[in-house]
Amino acid sequence: MTIYKAPLDDLRFALFDVLGAEHTLTSLQGGEAHSRDLLDAVLEEAGRLSEQLLAPTNAPADAEGCRFDKAAHTVTTPKGFKEAFKAFAEGGWTGLTNPEAYGGQALPGVLGTATTEIFQSGNLAWSLYPLLSEGATHAMEQHGEEWQRERFMKPIVAGRWTGTMCLTEPQAGSDLGLLKTRAEPGAADAGGHPTYRISGTKIFISAGEHDLAENIVHLVLARLPDAPEGSRGISMFIVPKFKVGEDGSLGARNTVAAGAIEHKMGIHACSTCVMNFDGAEGYLIGKPHKGLAAMFTMMNAARLSVGVQGLALAERALQNSLNYARERLQSRALSGPKFPDKPADNLLVQPDVRRMLLTQRAFVEGSRALVLYTALQTDIEHRAIDEAARQKAGELVAFLIPIAKGMTTELAQECTKEALQIYGGHGYIAENGMEQFVRDARIITLYEGTTGIQAADLLGRKILQLQGVGARHFLQEIGAFCQQHGADASLRGLIGPLAAAAKEWSELTASLAKRVQANPEELGAAASDYLYYSGYVTLAYLWARSVAAAEAGSQSAAFKQAKRDTAAFYFARILPRTLVHKAAIEAGVATLPAID
Amino acid sequence: MKILVGYKRVVDYNVRIQVKPDGTGVVTDGVKLSANPFDDIALEEALRLREKGVAEEVVVVGIGPADLTAHLRNGLAMGANRAIHVVAADAVQPLTAARVFLKLVEKEQPGLVILGKQAIDDDANQTGQMLAALWDRPQATFASKVDIAGGKATVTREVDAGLEVIEAELPAVITTDLRLNEPRFIKLPDIMKAKSKPIDTIEFGSLGVEAHDHLKTTHYAAPAKRSKGVMVKDAAELVAALKQKGLL
Ligand SMILES: Cc1cc2nc3c(=O)[nH]c(=O)nc-3n(C[C@H](O)[C@H](O)[C@H](O)COP(=O)(O)OP(=O)(O)OC[C@H]3O[C@@H](n4cnc5c(N)ncnc54)[C@H](O)[C@@H]3O)c2cc1C
Ligand SMILES: Cc1cc2nc3c(=O)[nH]c(=O)nc-3n(C[C@H](O)[C@H](O)[C@H](O)COP(=O)(O)OP(=O)(O)OC[C@H]3O[C@@H](n4cnc5c(N)ncnc54)[C@H](O)[C@@H]3O)c2cc1C
Numbered sequence: 001m002t003i004y005k006a007p008l009d010d011l012r013f014a015l016f017d018v019l020g021a022e023h024t025l026t027s028l029q030g031g032e033a034h035s036r037d038l039l040d041a042v043l044e045e046a047g048r049l050s051e052q053l054l055a056p057t058n059a060p061a062d063a064e065g066c067r068f069d070k071a072a073h074t075v076t077t078p079k080g081f082k083e084a085f086k087a088f089a090e091g092g093w094t095g096l097t098n099p100e101a102y103g104g105q106a107l108p109g110v111l112g113t114a115t116t117e118i119f120q121s122g123n124l125a126w127s128l129y130p131l132l133s134e135g136a137t138h139a140m141e142q143h144g145e146e147w148q149r150e151r152f153m154k155p156i157v158a159g160r161w162t163g164t165m166c167l168t169e170p171q172a173g174s175d176l177g178l179l180k181t182r183a184e185p186g187a188a189d190a191g192g193h194p195t196y197r198i199s200g201t202k203i204f205i206s207a208g209e210h211d212l213a214e215n216i217v218h219l220v221l222a223r224l225p226d227a228p229e230g231s232r233g234i235s236m237f238i239v240p241k242f243k244v245g246e247d248g249s250l251g252a253r254n255t256v257a258a259g260a261i262e263h264k265m266g267i268h269a270c271s272t273c274v275m276n277f278d279g280a281e282g283y284l285i286g287k288p289h290k291g292l293a294a295m296f297t298m299m300n301a302a303r304l305s306v307g308v309q310g311l312a313l314a315e316r317a318l319q320n321s322l323n324y325a326r327e328r329l330q331s332r333a334l335s336g337p338k339f340p341d342k343p344a345d346n347l348l349v350q351p352d353v354r355r356m357l358l359t360q361r362a363f364v365e366g367s368r369a370l371v372l373y374t375a376l377q378t379d380i381e382h383r384a385i386d387e388a389a390r391q392k393a394g395e396l397v398a399f400l401i402p403i404a405k406g407m408t409t410e411l412a413q414e415c416t417k418e419a420l421q422i423y424g425g426h427g428y429i430a431e432n433g434m435e436q437f438v439r440d441a442r443i444i445t446l447y448e449g450t451t452g453i454q455a456a457d458l459l460g461r462k463i464l465q466l467q468g469v470g471a472r473h474f475l476q477e478i479g480a481f482c483q484q485h486g487a488d489a490s491l492r493g494l495i496g497p498l499a500a501a502a503k504e505w506s507e508l509t510a511s512l513a514k515r516v517q518a519n520p521e522e523l524g525a526a527a528s529d530y531l532y533y534s535g536y537v538t539l540a541y542l543w544a545r546s547v548a549a550a551e552a553g554s555q556s557a558a559f560k561q562a563k564r565d566t567a568a569f570y571f572a573r574i575l576p577r578t579l580v581h582k583a584a585i586e587a588g589v590a591t592l593p594a595i596d
Numbered sequence: 597m598k599i600l601v602g603y604k605r606v607v608d609y610n611v612r613i614q615v616k617p618d619g620t621g622v623v624t625d626g627v628k629l630s631a632n633p634f635d636d637i638a639l640e641e642a643l644r645l646r647e648k649g650v651a652e653e654v655v656v657v658g659i660g661p662a663d664l665t666a667h668l669r670n671g672l673a674m675g676a677n678r679a680i681h682v683v684a685a686d687a688v689q690p691l692t693a694a695r696v697f698l699k700l701v702e703k704e705q706p707g708l709v710i711l712g713k714q715a716i717d718d719d720a721n722q723t724g725q726m727l728a729a730l731w732d733r734p735q736a737t738f739a740s741k742v743d744i745a746g747g748k749a750t751v752t753r754e755v756d757a758g759l760e761v762i763e764a765e766l767p768a769v770i771t772t773d774l775r776l777n778e779p780r781f782i783k784l785p786d787i788m789k790a791k792s793k794p795i796d797t798i799e800f801g802s803l804g805v806e807a808h809d810h811l812k813t814t815h816y817a818a819p820a821k822r823s824k825g826v827m828v829k830d831a832a833e834l835v836a837a838l839k840q841k842g843l844l
Pocket of ligand 2: 328330331332347350352353421422423424425426428429
C-alpha cells in the first residue's frame with residue numbers, strides 16, 4: 001500500500017506565490033468570484049476526496065483490472081469505481097470548468113489543472129474516465145450546435161454520462177490522415193436533424209465501454225463519401241451508445257460496441273477498447289472535413305492534462321520514496337554512524353539517495369509550476385479583457401504545450417524509476433506499489449501524441465512554421481525576470497546561468513532553423529533533443545522564479561530552504577544536461593545514417 | 597428547531613505533532629489546520645436532522661482568532677445556514693468555551709446543541725457536559741445514534757460497558773462519538789454558495805464572559821522515546837519479567 005497526501009502547500013505556493021494566480025484570475029472576465037479563499041476551499045476538498053475515495057483504490061483496482069464480457073460486450077470496472085464516480089459527479093467535479101449554462105461550475109482552467117493533479121495522483125486509471133468526458137464536453141462546447149450541447153453535453157457535465165475520443169485505428173496512429181472509418185449520410189431523425197451511418201473499427205479507445213454511467217457519447221473521426229484524401233478529409237461525429245430522444249430520454253441501443261479490451265502494461269483499471277461501429281447512427285459535429293482541426297483546438301487541453309499525469313504519478317512516487325528512505329535502516333553514513341543506537345543509519349544519510357530524492361523533487365515541483373503556468377495562460381487566452389493579452393497568451397500556450405506534455409511525461413519516467421530504486425529490491429515487489437507507478441507512467445509518453453510527435457510539433461510547427469512567436473514571448477519574459485532580479489543576493493548563482501541559458505537557447509534555435517531550411521531531415525534529427533533542451537531551460541526559469549517567490553512568501557523557514565536547496569541542486573546538477581542535448585542537436589542528421 | 601453546532605479548528609489529525617523548542621506549546625506555524633473530526637460529525641448529524649425536517653436551521657460556532665473565517669466557510673459549504681465567529685485571540689479552556697456557548701444559547705434559543713465529545717488538540721472532553729450544567733438542561737454524551745421525536749432525543753451512547761440508550765428532553769446538549777455518522781464530501785456549488793452565507797462576528801470581550809484559566813501550563817514536552825524492547829523465551833519468562841517490574 002502506498003500513501004498519498006494532496007500536496008496542498010506546494011500547489012498553493014505555485015499558484016499564488018509563484019504565478020500570482022489570484023490577481024490574474026480575478027481580473028479576467030467572469031473571474032470576480034475566483035478569489036484565493038474560494039480556490040483554497042476547492043483544493044482542500046479535492047484533496048479530501050482523492051485521499052479518502054480514490055487513493056485507497058489505486059493498488060487493488062490495478063490488481064483486479066477491468067473485466068470484459070464477450071457475449072454482452074460489456075466491461076465491469078474494479079471495485080469502488082462506481083461509488084467514487086458517483087461521489088465525484090454529485091460533488092459537481094465533472095463540470096468544474098464547464099459554463100454554468102450547461103450545468104458546469106465555470107471555475108478557472110488552472111484550478112481544473114490543479115485538482116486534476118490531485119485526482120490523478122489518487123488513481124490515474126480511474127481519473128481517465130472523467131478526463132475523456134471533459135475532453136468531449138469541450139469539443140461540443142466549441143464546435144457543437146446548441147441542440148447537440150443540450151442533448152449530449154449537459155448529461156456529461158452532470159456526470160450522468162461519459163464521453164470518449166475515437167481517433168486511433170490499427171493503421172492510423174500518429175498519422176490520422178490514414179484513417180478509414182466511413183460516415184454515410186442517413187435519414188433525418190425524429191427532430192429533423194440529419195444523421196449519418198458510421199462504420200469502421202477504432203482501437204485503443206479509453207473508457208470506450210464501462211459500467212460507471214448510463215450512456216457513453218463517442219466523438220468519432222471518420223470520412224464522408226466525398227472526402228479528400230489524407231488529413232483534410234476527416235470529419236467529427238457524435239455517436240451515442242444508446243440513441244437519445246428529442247426529450248433527452250434514452251432510446252434503442254446504437255450499433256456501436258466494444259469488441260475486446262486490451263491487456264496492457266499499466267492503467268489496468270481503465271478500459272482500453274476496440275470499438276466496432278457497424279452503421280451506427282451519429283451526427284456531424286462542426287463542419288464537414290474539418291474534424292481534425294476541430295479535434296486539435298481541444299488537443300491543447302488534453303495534452304496538458306496528460307502532462308499533469310506525469311506530475312501526478314511522480315508526486316505520489318516521491319512521497320512514498322521519501323518516507324521509505326526515512327524509515328529504512330541500511331548501511332552507515334560514509335563519515336561514521338548518524339544513528340549509533342540503531343543497527344544502521346537510515347537511507348537519507350546516503351548522498352546518492354538524496355540525489356535520487358532531489359532529482360524527483362526538482363522535477364515534480366518544477367513540472368507543477370510549468371503545467372500551472374501553462375494552464376493560467378490558457379485562462380488568460382480565453383477570458384482576458386484585453387484582446388492583445390488574449391492573443392499573446394494563446395501564442396505562449398501553443399509554444400508551451402509540447403514542452404509541458406513531452407517533458408513532464410518523460411521526466412515522470414525518470415522520477416518513478418528513481419522512486420522505485422530507493423526501495424531497492426522491495427521496489428520491484430508488487431505489494432509495495434512502486435512498480436505500479438513505473439508501469440502506469442509508461443503510457444503517458446505515448447498517448448495524446450508520442451514524445452516524438454511533441455518534439456516535431458515544438459520544432460516543426462511552433463518554432464519554424466509559426467516563426468517562434470511563442471518562444472519569443474517566453475524568452476522576453478525570462479529576460480525581464482533576469483533583469484528585475486539581477487541584483488538580488490538570494491538569486492545569486494541562478495540569474496547568471498539562467499540568462500546565459502536563455503541566450504544560448506535563442507542562438508541554438510536560430511542556427512538550427514537555418515540548417516533545417518537547407519535540409520528538412522535536420523528537423524527530425526534535432527527535434528527530441530531540442531524538446532529536452534527547451535524543457536530543461538524552461539524548468540530553470542521556473543525554479544529561479546520559485547526561489548524569488550519563496551523569498552518573498554510567508555511559508556515556513558523549512559519550506560523556503562527546501563526551495564533554495566532544490567533550485568541550487570537543479571542548476572548545478574540538472575541544467576548541465578543541456579550541454580549533451582546541444583551537442584546532439586549540433587551533431588545533425590549525418591550521425592543518424594539510414595538503417596535497412 | 598434551530599441547532600447550534602460547535603465547530604472548532606485544530607491541528608489536522610494527520611500532522612505529526614511537534615513540541616516547540618522552548619516548550620511553550622506545539623508547533624502550529626505552517627501546519628495544516630482542519631475541523632475537529634468530532635465536530636465534523638456533529639455538523640453532519642445536524643444537517644441530517646435538517647434534511648429529515650426535524651430542524652430548520654443549523655448554525656456553526658467557532659471561537660478563535662480573526663483568520664478563523666476560512667474554517668467557518670468550510671462548515672457553511674458543508675451545509676450550515678450561517679456561522680457565528682466569536683473572535684478570541686487566545687485559545688479558550690473548556691469552561692470558558694461552555695460559558696461562551698451559554699451566552700449564544702441564551703441569544704439563539706436553539707432546540708439542540710451538538711458538540712464533539714472532545715477536540716483532538718487537548719482531548720478535554722468537558723465542554724458539552726459543562727454547558728449542560730450551566731444551562732441546566734439534559735445532556736447525552738458520546739452519541740452513536742440520535743433520533744428526535746415528540747420533543748425528546750433518543751440517544752444511543754457509547755459507554756465502557758457497551759451501548760446505552762437514553763432519552764433527553766429538548767432542549768439538550770448532545771456530544772458525538774466517532775461512529776455516529778460519516779461526514780459528507782462537500783459539493784463544489786456549495787463551496788461557492790458558502791461565500792455569500794452570513795458569518796456573525798462577536799468580540800469575545802463583548803460577551804461578558806470571564807476567561808478564567810483553571811489549568812496552568814508549565815511546559816510542553818514530547819513523550820519519552822520508547823526504550824528498546826527485551827525478547828523473552830517463553831510465557832514463563834514473560835510472567836517473571838512482569839512480576840519483577842511490579843506489573844503483575
Ligand atoms: C492505453 C492507451 C490508451 C489510448 N487511448 C486512446 C483514446 O482514448 N483514443 C484514441 O483515439 N487513441 C488512444 N490511444 C492511441 C494512442 O493515441 C496512439 O497509440 C498514439 O497516438 C500512437 O500511435 P501508434 O500507437 O499507432 O504509434 P505509431 O504512430 O505507429 O508510432 C510509433 C513510433 O513512431 C514514432 N513516429 C511516428 N510518426 C512519427 C513522425 N512523424 N515523427 C517522428 N516520430 C514518429 C512515434 O513517436 C512512435 O515512437 C491509446 C493508446 C493506448 C496504448
Ligand atoms: C526479484 C529479486 C530476486 C532476488 N534474488 C536474490 C537472491 O537470489 N539471493 C539473494 O540473496 N538476494 C536476492 N535478492 C535481493 C537483492 O539482492 C536485494 O534486494 C538488493 O541487494 C538490495 O537490497 P535491499 O532490497 O535491501 O535494498 P536496500 O539495501 O535497502 O537499498 C535501498 C536503496 O538504498 C540505497 N543504498 C543502501 N545502502 C547504500 C549505501 N551504503 N550507499 C548508497 N546507497 C545505498 C540502495 O542503492 C537502494 O537504492 C533479490 C531481489 C529481488 C527483487
